[in-house]
Amino acid sequence: MTDTASAKISKNAIFIVLVASLGYFVDIYDLVIFSIVRIKSFQDIGIAPADMRTSGEYVLNMQMFGLLLGGILWGIIGDKFGRLKVLFGSIVLYSIANFANGLVHDINSYAAIRFVAGIGLAGELGAGITLVSETLSKESRGYGTMIVAVVGLFGAVAANMAAKFGWQNAYFIGGALGVFLLLLRIGTFESGMYKSVSKAKVSKGNILMLFTNKERFFKYLNCILTGMPLWFVVGILITQSPEFGRELRAPEPLSAGNGIMYSYIGISIGDLFAGLFAQITKSRRLTMLIFQILSLISVLLYLNAYGITAQQFIWLCLFMGFSVGYWATFVTIASEQFGTNIRSTVTTTVPNFVRGALIPITYVFELFVKYFTAHGGKDSSIIKSGYVMMFIVTAIALFSLSRLKESFGKDLDYIEGEAGIS
8 A cells, every 4th residue: 555545544534533523522412411401491491390300301211212213223324325324314313403402392392302312313423433443443443432432522511511501502502513513524434344345235234133143132232231330320320410419418409510511521531541441451341341340339439428519529420420431442342243234233223222221220210219218218219229220230231241252453344144143
């Protein structure tokens, strides 16, 4: 290969990483904006204080259900028609939803629009990580996905800052960011691996392939289950921090917006360290193991922080965020487990199924809350439920991680067979 060709590939790879990073930035902004503006927006549309927590779970679960469906939709489109179709289509959908969200006046409209936004959001991360993984060399793709995560997760910081201009304006800003990103993506290009597969007469984007082979199915399921603790931490422990703060006897109300912002700063730092640690040790599984254990420790500290102050809450959110800062590593593992003809489907559905897992996690969490309220008193029901759920999701994640093979440095230029594992 000539020096000119190498320089061109290098520039193209840098541009792909940049676009994927900014895409994930907007994705995270829109993903967490509801959790940040939940209380203020609910107050303005007339939700009673007693219904704030359950109404919030309803809207958030609708968003997560949209992510579940969208993950399947965009993943199949990415394998059948190309990764770029996903990048453009998803941003259009959730930009429109963001603008519409700033105009809602009732809870059902709010939930319906978050459902549509969830469908749109589902395509960003999977398509971006797939493009980066297929464009960069096997030795350096870990750095690429690490950069995507670090830049992208600061979208939560931007969301918290935007919320200070009012919850409607925060949604409008999110829509405007999407339009800007859409213009930036005009110069993007398809990955070489996908171009080669697109010409081959093989099954592409066939999600049934993940369920018709036992080994492939359990590999796919284990990829999903390893990421469960992250969304329990963010989607319940931090999103519901005002409620947890009351049971922890905090002297002043805890801010979910600040909690999300600082936890995502921690996640960004954690992703940076996790990515570098994986590159140094050449092991993504070891990295995941260490961070899962750290996550359990951080949550135990949080749930035992009686009398927690606002400053202590910020530090705990940074620690909890850092300890679940394995998101990029987790998604990269999923991307590296499967062939090019099914990779987009896997890489897009896996993180969105993890996000969507918040629905059953929330349901089980509420069952524990009701149980402990009935048998142990209301004052500690949320705290006890938090302990139980964190132990459950961590145990599941660690077991699933133990079932996955190390994928660091794996050659990704191969086809997933119809009958078996390639």
